[in-house]
Amino acid sequence: MKFGGTSVGKPERMQQVARLITTGDDAKIVVLSALSGTTNALVSIGDALAHGDKQSAKQKIDDLGGHYRSFVKDLLKEKLTLAKGESIISEHFEFLNIILKISFNEALNKDILAQGELMSTKLFSVFLEEKQISHALLPALDFMQIDANDEPYFDAIKVKLHRILQQHSDKHLFITQGYICRNSKGEVDNLKRGGSDYSASLIAAAVKADVCEIWTDIDGMHNNDPRLVKVTQPVEQLSFEEAAELAYFGAKILHPTCIWPAQQEKVPVKLLNTMEPDAPGTTITQEAGSEGIKAVAAKDGIIAIKIKSSRMLLAYGFLRKVFEVFEKYKTAIDMVTTSEVAVSLTIDSDIHLEHILKELEPFGTIATDKDQTIVSLVGNHITKTPHVLMKIFDSLSEVPVRMVSFGGSNHNISVLVPSAYKVQTLQLINKGVFGLE
Ligand code: ADP
Ligand code: ASP
Ligand code: MG
Numbered sequence: 001m002k003f004g005g006t007s008v009g010k011p012e013r014m015q016q017v018a019r020l021i022t023t024g025d026d027a028k029i030v031v032l033s034a035l036s037g038t039t040n041a042l043v044s045i046g047d048a049l050a051h052g053d054k055q056s057a058k059q060k061i062d063d064l065g066g067h068y069r070s071f072v073k074d075l076l077k078e079k080l081t082l083a084k085g086e087s088i089i090s091e092h093f094e095f096l097n098i099i100l101k102i103s104f105n106e107a108l109n110k111d112i113l114a115q116g117e118l119m120s121t122k123l124f125s126v127f128l129e130e131k132q133i134s135h136a137l138l139p140a141l142d143f144m145q146i147d148a149n150d151e152p153y154f155d156a157i158k159v160k161l162h163r164i165l166q167q168h169s170d171k172h173l174f175i176t177q178g179y180i181c182r183n184s185k186g187e188v189d190n191l192k193r194g195g196s197d198y199s200a201s202l203i204a205a206a207v208k209a210d211v212c213e214i215w216t217d218i219d220g221m222h223n224n225d226p227r228l229v230k231v232t233q234p235v236e237q238l239s240f241e242e243a244a245e246l247a248y249f250g251a252k253i254l255h256p257t258c259i260w261p262a263q264q265e266k267v268p269v270k271l272l273n274t275m276e277p278d279a280p281g282t283t284i285t286q287e288a289g290s291e292g293i294k295a296v297a298a299k300d301g302i303i304a305i306k307i308k309s310s311r312m313l314l315a316y317g318f319l320r321k322v323f324e325v326f327e328k329y330k331t332a333i334d335m336v337t338t339s340e341v342a343v344s345l346t347i348d349s350d351i352h353l354e355h356i357l358k359e360l361e362p363f364g365t366i367a368t369d370k371d372q373t374i375v376s377l378v379g380n381h382i383t384k385t386p387h388v389l390m391k392i393f394d395s396l397s398e399v400p401v402r403m404v405s406f407g408g409s410n411h412n413i414s415v416l417v418p419s420a421y422k423v424q425t426l427q428l429i430n431k432g433v434f435g436l437e
Pocket of ligand 1: 003005194215217295
């Protein structure tokens with residue numbers, strides 16, 4: 001069971017989490033995020049330090065400290081546990097204050113980012129102690145690991161986690177941190193923003209859990225982004241492939257790559273609402289349940305690159321040479337479209353853009369469009385949605401669509417639009433494809 005930031009962000013929410021994890025007799029591993037707002041605050045403390053602005057970093061640390069001190073007072077009622085909670089807060093804020101005095105580097109930044117999950121789990125553990133709920137706190141840094149490519153090192157995670165669980169064979173309830181891990185150098189690292197979902201899926205796969213429950217602040221995966229579109233509705237069932245596509249293409253409710261571990265071990269994933277625990281939510285399994293388009297998601301920060309070359313394009317080996325450039329710079333390609341004279345593709349990172357463009361130059365004329373958004377419609381046998389392409393293109397007649405990708409799989413139709421048109425595109429699709437206004 002994984003609980004996100006808002007699910008643990010207030011003392012009364014922690015109370016609710018305690019209720020949910022003590023329902024039923026099954027053994028449970030509970031993965032917690034940092035309290036809502038904490039990781040954002042830690043990111044901005046790191047940014048201030050990276051810019052040498054110690055005064056602003058100090059102010060942010062003090063503000064966050066104030067928030068935690070009042071949180072602990074509201075959460076813990078007994079003298080002994082309150083003292084424990086206060087000492088946890090002092091220890092972590094002392095650490096942040098020491099960092100102010102030493103020279104900043106990226107490894108230290110990762111240490112800063114880890115403080116949120118360390119504090120939330122320790123405080124929750126003291127809270128359970130106060131309620132006399134037997135449990136063990138498992139340090140994620142002792143088993144969660146990534147390799148030299150920043151990918152989870154699944155075999156090591158599995159072996160280490162099993163070893164730790166064996167040491168607590170008398171317990172049925174385990175609490176651990178989401179998001180944080182160790183890298184191949186043994187340093188503290190993380191699974192990127194939103195990574196607690198990934199932790200939960202990895203743990204569920206490692207122990208072959210009956211189910212991986214992702215508890216959040218909404219009743220499941222909705223058909224559209226509820227932050228941008230007024231009327232959205234939850235999707236009852238998704239296949240692993242559909243959920244993975246939606247997560248990768250921007251549905252914030254799930255970390256972009258968190259589905260594969262659960263999928264690999266066929267552990268069903270449920271998306272549930274901490275504030276509305278009886279709502280059915282979304283079930284993600286091998287089976288898709290129904291056919292047709294189920295949801296749309298959008299991924300920002302996309303760069304389109306067009307390579308125009310009448311001479312070489314359709315010659316065999318040309319695309320391989322183009323793709324090799326991206327492989328060399330470890331840059332993933334999301335969308336590809338070709339014509340007789342040109343190929344367009346998209347990437348989601350500009351870290352190596354300059355080098356990539358330089359190496360592509362000999363292949364032809366290169367043009368780039370930045371600030372693009374991939375809007376992905378996802379479902380099962382999507383062509384079974386009646387008049388699916390007509391509905392999409394009719395809806396988007398006013399939008400300057402830059403690329404279209406269809407037929408890559410049975411699960412996805414993607415269009416690339418300038419980011420300025422993202423909200424409008426999602427709203428038009430909500431009306432034209434889902435019939436919601
Ligand atoms: P948590 O802190 O629990 O991990 P997140 O903020 O990461 O929660 O994810 C939940 C949020 O994702 C929702 O509150 C909602 O605003 C947003 N969201 C974006 N797209 C979708 C979608 N298609 N379905 C449901 N929620 C979505
Ligand atoms: N606390 C981390 C974040 O805000 C991880 C997570 O919540 O999933 O990104
Ligand atoms: Mg999240």
